[in-house]
Amino acid sequence: xxxxxxxxxxxxxxxxxxxxxxxxxxxxxxxxxxxxxxxxxxxxxxxxxxxxxxxxxxxxxxxxxxxxxxxxxxxxxxxxxxxxxxxxxxxxxxxxxxxxxxxxxxxxxxxxxxxxxxxxxxxxxxxxxxxxxxxxxxxxxxxxxxxxxxxxxxxxxxxxxxxxxxxxxxxxxxxxxxxxxxxxxxxxxxxxxxxxxxxxxxxxxxxxxxxxxxxxxxxxxxxxxxxxxxxxxxxxxxxxxxxxxxxxxxxxxxxxxxxxxxxxxxxxxxxxxxxxxxxxxxxxxxxxxxxxxxxxxxxxxxxxxxxxxxxxxxxxxxxxxxxxxxxxxxxxxxxxxxxxxxxxxxxxxx
Numbered sequence: 189x190x191x192x193x194x195x196x197x198x199x200x201x202x203x204x205x206x207x208x209x210x211x212x213x214x215x216x217x218x219x220x221x222x223x224x225x226x227x228x229x230x231x232x233x234x235x236x237x238x239x240x241x242x243x244x245x246x247x248x249x250x251x252x253x254x255x256x257x258x259x260x261x262x263x264x265x266x267x268x269x270x271x272x273x274x275x276x277x278x279x280x281x282x283x284x285x286x287x288x289x290x291x292x293x294x295x296x297x298x299x300x301x302x303x304x305x306x307x308x309x310x311x312x313x314x315x316x317x318x319x320x321x322x323x324x325x326x327x328x329x330x331x332x333x334x335x336x337x338x339x340x341x342x343x344x345x346x347x348x349x350x351x352x353x354x355x356x357x358x359x360x361x362x363x364x365x366x367x368x369x370x371x372x373x374x375x376x377x378x379x380x381x382x383x384x385x386x387x388x389x390x391x392x393x394x395x396x397x398x399x400x401x402x403x404x405x406x407x408x409x410x411x412x413x414x415x416x417x418x419x420x421x422x423x424x425x426x427x428x429x430x431x432x433x434x435x436x437x438x439x440x441x442x443x444x445x446x447x448x449x450x451x452x453x454x455x456x457x458x459x460x461x462x463x464x465x466x467x468x469x470x471x472x473x474x475x476x477x478x479x480x481x482x483x484x485x486x487x488x489x490x491x492x493x494x495x496x497x498x499x500x501x502x503x504x505x506x507x508x509x510x511x512x513x514x515x516x517x518x519x520x521x522x523x524x525x526x527x528x529x530x531x532x533x534x535x536x537x538x
Contacts, residue, residue: 192481194511195246196223198257199238202246203229206266206512210242210253213506213521214485216349216368218276221253225267232267235260240271244481244509244516250374252482252509274319274370274377278310278345289313290341298334301326302351303381305333306368310379313344319370320378327355327366328383331447356446357383362465363446363458369485382486387501387524390488394480397492404476405498413442413466416459421447426455428463442466473502473522481509481518489522500524 196205208223221242225232236258241251255273278287289312291297297305303326310316333351348368355366364384371378396402414433419425426449444462449455475491483489487504502522510517 192244192516193246194513194516195243195248196221197241197243197251198235200241208242208511210507210509210511212253212485212508214369215505216275216345216352218279219253219255219273219370220276221255221271221273223269225269227262227266229267232260232262232269235269240269250372254372254377274315274379275345277318278313278315278348279343287313287315287344288341289344289347291338291347293339296337296339298337300333301330302333302355302366303327303330305351306348306379306381309344309347315344318377320373320376322378324368324379325381327352327381328357329355329448331355335447352381354445356444358446358448358458360386363461367486371484385486385488385503387488387503390501392490392501393487394483394489395492396475396477396480396489398494398498401477401479402475402491402493403478406474411440412437413440413463415439415441416462417441417443418449418455418459418462419443419445420449420451420455422450424450424452424455426452426457426459428456428459430463433463433467473498474519475522476517476519478516478518480520481507481516483507483520489520 194208196203196208204226206224206226208221210219210221212219221240238257240255240257242253243251253273255271256277257269257271258276259270261268289309297308300308303324307321307324310319310321331354338347338350352366352368357364357366364386366381367384368379368381371380398405412433414437415427415429417425417427442462446455446458449458480489483504485504485506488501489504490501491499493499502524505521505523507521508519
């Protein structure tokens with residue numbers, strides 16, 4: 189493992205910083221980088237919208253974060269800087285207003301696969317200079333973006349979320365959603381589509397043990413959908429609800445589309461699978477460690493503990509790294525199996 193010597197670069201030049209924090213929650217929400225510069229830093233009033241990158245080590249060639257400065261605040265003795273990655277830029281488009289595109293009967297994404305539709309929407313919004321879509325790939329299975337057709341003036345990120353959520357990989361024992369996420373090739377941000385990782389059979393990227401590299405473990409209770417509605421082909425649909433789960437967790441709704449289903453019975457059976465998959469992932473776990481900072485959303489890790497209920501494979505959901513020039517603290521959000529289909533994603537408003 190490379191030595192951890194955090195490095196922040198603004199427009200490709202390293203800057204002296206006091207402290208900072210990188211927060212990435214996954215699920216197509218913007219990652220944020222907040223850091224503090226000494227008041228002696230020159231030209232800070234011209235930092236707005238400058239590209240900033242964060243490396244866990246000064247020897248790394250690929251940053252953990254690449255984004256754009258959104259706020260700068262001068263304090264008595266220092267300067268606070270707030271940046272968002274390209275997903276944040278896609279929401280605002282570098283402007284005070286939300287980045288949007290108008291989809292009409294003449295100018296739309298009808299007939300395109302999800303991957304090609306997203307590529308076109310990003311180009312329409314003139315964001316293709318900020319995020320590369322050359323390697324975006326496509327959903328599994330490949331589906332059309334035509335049904336239902338998207339119309340009206342919509343936010344670019346809203347369109348991406350809607351399109352990706354339509355595809356479900358039903359080839360395994362439990363259905364798995366497709367996700368889109370941002371990666372970095374060392375020179376630019378890239379948007380890619382992939383199926384949520386199979387925690388049981390996927391490649392383990394890192395191993396944590398309670399005696400070697402786990403400092404703290406906490407449990408997070410997720411909202412479990414207790415009423416699942418599935419839309420099939422030709423307007424058919426099926427609903428699955430669980431009375432005991434509703435009594436225990438309240439009435440929480442989740443709606444999904446699977447065009448391969450042709451009858452209400454098939455839709456109801458699929459809805460039941462979705463319920464069971466989400467019930468398994470009711471709990472997310474958080475671990476604090478000094479290691480694993482280079483792990484990304486959808487990576488698989490293994491935890492080895494004396495208590496068997498905590499041991500096993502987990503999927504990385506997000507992370508937070510607090511750092512200074514001489515120290516790094518890493519927190520990971522993980523769960524045992526990938527959540528199924530569209531989750532309730534809180535859209536950013538900053």
